[in-house]
Amino acid sequence: MPSPSRAPCDLSVAELPDGLSAHIVLDQIAEIKSCVRVAIPVNMVLGAVNLLVAIQSDIAILGIGWFVASLTVNLGRLYLCYLPAPDMGHASSRRSPLRSIAVQRYLIWTGALLSGIVWAWVPILCAGYTAPQALFYLTVVCGVTAGAVTHGTPDARTPLCFMLPALASVVICLSVAGGFERACIAFTTIVYMAALSRSAIRAERTFKALSRAKNEATTNANALSAAHAHSLEVIDIMRYRATHDDLTGLLNRSGFLTEVEARMKAGQDAYCLMFIDLDGFKAVNDVYGHRKGDQVLIEAAKRLQAEISGESLLARMGGDEFAIFFPVTAFQEATDLAQAIIGAISIHMDGVDTGALGASIGIVMNLQADLTDILAYADEALYAAKNGGRNRYHVFDNALRERLEIRRDLERDLPRHLEDGCLDVWFQPIFALGHSMPDTIEALLRWKHPQHGWISPENLVRLAAINGHAEPLLRFVLQRVSRLLEALVRADLKAIKVAINISPREMAQLSVDTIILDHFEALGLAPPSLDVEITEETAFEAKAIQHKIQSLARAGVTISLDDFGVGYSSLEALRHRRVNRIKIDRSFVSNITRSPEDQHLVSAIIDYGRKFDIEVVIEGIETFEDYVMIQGLGGHLFQGYYLARPVPESDLLQYLRTREVEPSDHG
Numbered sequence: 001m002p003s004p005s006r007a008p009c010d011l012s013v014a015e016l017p018d019g020l021s022a023h024i025v026l027d028q029i030a031e032i033k034s035c036v037r038v039a040i041p042v043n044m045v046l047g048a049v050n051l052l053v054a055i056q057s058d059i060a061i062l063g064i065g066w067f068v069a070s071l072t073v074n075l076g077r078l079y080l081c082y083l084p085a086p087d088m089g090h091a092s093s094r095r096s097p098l099r100s101i102a103v104q105r106y107l108i109w110t111g112a113l114l115s116g117i118v119w120a121w122v123p124i125l126c127a128g129y130t131a132p133q134a135l136f137y138l139t140v141v142c143g144v145t146a147g148a149v150t151h152g153t154p155d156a157r158t159p160l161c162f163m164l165p166a167l168a169s170v171v172i173c174l175s176v177a178g179g180f181e182r183a184c185i186a187f188t189t190i191v192y193m194a195a196l197s198r199s200a201i202r203a204e205r206t207f208k209a210l211s212r213a214k215n216e217a218t219t220n221a222n223a224l225s226a227a228h229a230h231s232l233e234v235i236d237i238m239r240y241r242a243t244h245d246d247l248t249g250l251l252n253r254s255g256f257l258t259e260v261e262a263r264m265k266a267g268q269d270a271y272c273l274m275f276i277d278l279d280g281f282k283a284v285n286d287v288y289g290h291r292k293g294d295q296v297l298i299e300a301a302k303r304l305q306a307e308i309s310g311e312s313l314l315a316r317m318g319g320d321e322f323a324i325f326f327p328v329t330a331f332q333e334a335t336d337l338a339q340a341i342i343g344a345i346s347i348h349m350d351g352v353d354t355g356a357l358g359a360s361i362g363i364v365m366n367l368q369a370d371l372t373d374i375l376a377y378a379d380e381a382l383y384a385a386k387n388g389g390r391n392r393y394h395v396f397d398n399a400l401r402e403r404l405e406i407r408r409d410l411e412r413d414l415p416r417h418l419e420d421g422c423l424d425v426w427f428q429p430i431f432a433l434g435h436s437m438p439d440t441i442e443a444l445l446r447w448k449h450p451q452h453g454w455i456s457p458e459n460l461v462r463l464a465a466i467n468g469h470a471e472p473l474l475r476f477v478l479q480r481v482s483r484l485l486e487a488l489v490r491a492d493l494k495a496i497k498v499a500i501n502i503s504p505r506e507m508a509q510l511s512v513d514t515i516i517l518d519h520f521e522a523l524g525l526a527p528p529s530l531d532v533e534i535t536e537e538t539a540f541e542a543k544a545i546q547h548k549i550q551s552l553a554r555a556g557v558t559i560s561l562d563d564f565g566v567g568y569s570s571l572e573a574l575r576h577r578r579v580n581r582i583k584i585d586r587s588f589v590s591n592i593t594r595s596p597e598d599q600h601l602v603s604a605i606i607d608y609g610r611k612f613d614i615e616v617v618i619e620g621i622e623t624f625e626d627y628v629m630i631q632g633l634g635g636h637l638f639q640g641y642y643l644a645r646p647v648p649e650s651d652l653l654q655y656l657r658t659r660e661v662e663p664s665d666h667g
Helices: 022-056 060-081 095-120 134-150 157-177 180-212 214-243 253-266 281-288 290-307 331-346 371-387 398-420 457-466 470-490 504-509 512-523 543-554 570-576 596-611 624-632 649-660
Strands: 271-279 313-318 321-327 358-364 393-395 423-432 440-449 453-455 497-501 530-534 558-564 581-584 615-618
Touching (some): 022 134, 095 157, 253 271, 271 290, 271 371, 290 321, 290 331, 331 358, 331 393, 358 371, 453 457, 497 558, 504 543, 512 530, 543 558, 596 615
Parallel strands (some): 497 530
Antiparallel strands (some): 271 321, 313 321
């Protein structure tokens, strides 16, 4: 009996440790090398494009580092592709060639895994798929992973080693970034990953069957063709999902913009762009739940589809915002369609209270600008429509163009002016009846722009929120407030509180409670010396916002409800005692000496506040007559130009020093 070490090697019976016959593995290695030789140049080209985009995005160092890593791995993989396969026919023993086969196979898998890990670091080039370039990188990653499966049919592990790290990083980054649309894309990526994995495994099985039974070439070729067709089908499905909204089936933002750009380049007709926002949709979501909210979006999409012609493009741009792009020959066509849409959306929907929903529409008729500007025009027109009230449309005009240009100037200058002193915080006292010194001092943002003059605090806060400067702006206000509080302590006036306004955007976007409490702790200031003014809508927002308010209240911060009486939940606030203080909106005071209705309303609110142990501040007192009238109605806390105007910090401190030696003139 010959020694095993001297026995000739028979490919038909030689097996690797995982049970695969050697000839199948040799076929796999030969085929996968051939495929990799084709795929690697494509991988390199896409990596080079990634580098160019990274350089264009001002992250050249990260881009170069990533590209060098990708290129190094790809060159190593190409080198492996040109290594000769073990010569089984001339081997004097079976063990050495089998080991060589196993080593080559593991090297191929390792190369694919290293390349996949490099592609899994693509998120560093686009801030975890949250930067404007995220769509480009998502497209490239999806394309390169699909290509790995298409070119990896002989051996599933090779494309899987490459594909899974790259797509897993997409899912993780999108999940961490949060948001409904990103969650949908992450889920879609998981489905895509599963489909590609299944396709790769099926393709490998097909290849093995073909290798075992070459005499059944026709049958096996059909199976391989079916597997390939399935891969292409998956790619087509993913391409469709990348351009369409999963919920409504309409074009999504990406697909819509691609189609619009193509039509604009053709330049054959005059077009109109509409942005449509559902009024009251947030309330529907809050009251009826997200499932009903999804049903409302689907129904709204159907109603919009019924109003447009076949040449129109309809898309869901995200959330409760839709867009329509359509050819027009006259201005009247656009306004007629807008009015028809408003009427269609306002019709009662099953399960939703009548009148709960409406539509605000922004219209752009002049499409001579580039697409980026046109979208900004439509957004500006939509914002103007929403400011005008429910169920309105607004056409972009020269006035809005001028306002948009001003806002762009402000967006450009805000970061610099936060640092160079152009922004300031002024302070206006709130007086208690019978006291000469203020009970509270309200901090008010002031910005005098060199070209555009005084900018309203509302516009300033909105700009900061839109452009990612909400937190620096809040910290700027806190720094000025804390400086005043320290000055009050030094002047032995620590009983005076300082109030700051927190907008709904700031409350939703920022960890307001953590920022404020950490700032006060770092400076050794007492949280009870702070009064946080919020709007009624903010007070009844989602649980996450409620938690922030409760966290501040537990620390001793006074919570005030600003603009009381113009929201939708005032009595609810009183009943649940969620606030310490309410400020009656100035609109109820401006005409109070001549309006018995306003007098009764203010008196009732003061009485309710007394019964629920909530302080009531009456703001907007402009005249002596207003002041006397409010006192007669039972008012105790007052604010307005008649009593004291907003002033800079230095003027305020001088004012307080004079008040210390003067008798009370407020009661």
